[in-house]
Amino acid sequence: GAGVSQSPSNKVTEKGKDVELRCDPISGHTALYWYRQSLGQGLEFLIYFQGNSAPDKSGLPSDRFSAERTGGSVSTLTIQRTQQEDSAVYLCASRDTGGAETQYFGPGTRLLVL
Amino acid sequence: GDSVTQMEGPVTLSEEAFLTINCTYTATGYPSLFWYVQYPGEGLQLLLKATKADDKGSNKGFEATYRKETTSFHLEKGSVQVSDSAVYFCALMMDSSYKLIFGSGTRLLVRP
Numbered sequence: 001g002a003g004v005s006q007s008p009s010n011k012v013t014e015k016g017k018d019v020e021l022r023c024d025p026i027s028g029h030t031a032l033y034w035y036r037q038s039l040g041q042g043l044e045f046l047i048y049f050q051g052n053s054a055p056d057k058s059g060l061p062s063d064r065f066s067a068e069r070t071g072g073s074v075s076t077l078t079i080q081r082t083q084q085e086d087s088a089v090y091l092c093a094s095r096d097t098g099g100a101e102t103q104y105f106g107p108g109t110r111l112l113v114l
Numbered sequence: 115g116d117s118v119t120q121m122e123g124p125v126t127l128s129e130e131a132f133l134t135i136n137c138t139y140t141a142t143g144y145p146s147l148f149w150y151v152q153y154p155g156e157g158l159q160l161l162l163k164a165t166k167a168d169d170k171g172s173n174k175g176f177e178a179t180y181r182k183e184t185t186s187f188h189l190e191k192g193s194v195q196v197s198d199s200a201v202y203f204c205a206l207m208m209d210s211s212y213k214l215i216f217g218s219g220t221r222l223l224v225r226p
Contacts, residue, residue, distance in 0.1 A: 004157075033213060043203060043216035056213065091158065093214075101146055101165070101207060103214060105158040 002026065004106035006092050012112045013082055021077040021109045025094030032075050033095070033103060034067055038088035046090075049075065050097065082113045116141045120204045120217035127194055127224050135189040135220045137178075137204035145206035147171075147180055147187040148214065152201045161189075161202070194224045 005024045013019050025032050034046040045059040049069040060066070064082075069075040079086055089110050093103040121136040139145065149161040149171070162171030167182035176191045187204060204217040 031212065035214070035216075042218045043205075043214075045213045045215070048213050050212075059213070093158075095212065101212070102160050102163070104160075105150075107157040 004092055004094050004104055006090075006106040006109050008109060009107065010110045010112075012114065014114055015084060016081055018078065018080045019082055019111065021079075021090050021111070023075045023077070023092030023094075023106060025073065025075070025092070026096070026104055027073075028096065029094035029104075030072065030097045031095040031103075032069055033093040034075070034077050035091040035093065036088045037091055037108070041088075043091075046077070079111075082111075084113050087111055087113045116145070116206060116208060116215050118204050118206055118215055118217035120202075120220055122218070123201075123221040125220060125222045127222070129196055129224055129226055130193045131224075133189070133191040133194045133198075133222065135202055135204075135222070137187045137189065137217060139185050139187065139204075139206050141185075141206055141208065143208055144182070145208050147178070148205045148207065149176070149178055149187070149189050150203040150205060150216075152203065152219075154200070158203070194222070196224045196226055198222060199224045 007022045030051045032049045048056040064080045067077045089108040091108045092106045095103045117140045146165045148163045150158045151161045162173040164171040164180035170179045201219045203219045205214045
């Protein structure tokens with residue numbers, strides 16, 4: 001079946017612009033995660049959605065970062081007023097919460113802020 | 115806080131050599147432990163996992179044993195192949211949050 005998909009695969013933007021990154025989880029997976037993979041910081045957790053519960057935003061690095069998940073499926077990560085240090089690969093993962101722990105990752109969006 | 119430490123790479127081996135990538139963790143409870151692999155140009159894939167002490171995870175010839183006494187989850191393979199060249203990430207997950215905490219990753223390069 002289809003895996004986690006993300007778009008765009010690559011994004012180049014200018015400092016100060018806003019960007020939106022999209023994630024389509026595996027159908028039926030109720031848990032969705034965003035992570036960031038950067039040279040200086042490795043792989044970091046950003047935010048976690050579980051069903052209709054309030055999201056766990058504890059990993060968001062600043063208030064310029066926000067995310068939403070509409071209809072319990074697609075998620076959008078928005079970065080406002082991008083900075084060069086936001087350059088990274090943004091990974092989305094989903095999990096079937098029916099007793100399973102495994103997270104399935106998408107291919108990522110590579111963001112470059114000039 | 116909870117954390118994962120893994121050996122720095124790159125690790126360069128000849129084909130058919132024995133592989134060990136060390137991973138240790140710090141956690142306040144009893145996490146589940148994972149190894150993820152990232153092949154060149156591809157996304158993260160689960161390689162193996164273990165959910166409790168003394169469990170052994172295995173897949174594709176790789177093994178790792180959950181050692182509570184040493185808080186370790188070292189990855190091993192008896193005979194590596196060129197196709198094993200990738201970046202390997204050790205990670206833990208606490209039941210309460212289900213978010214993964216990753217190590218810094220270890221790049222493995224296997225030469226023919």
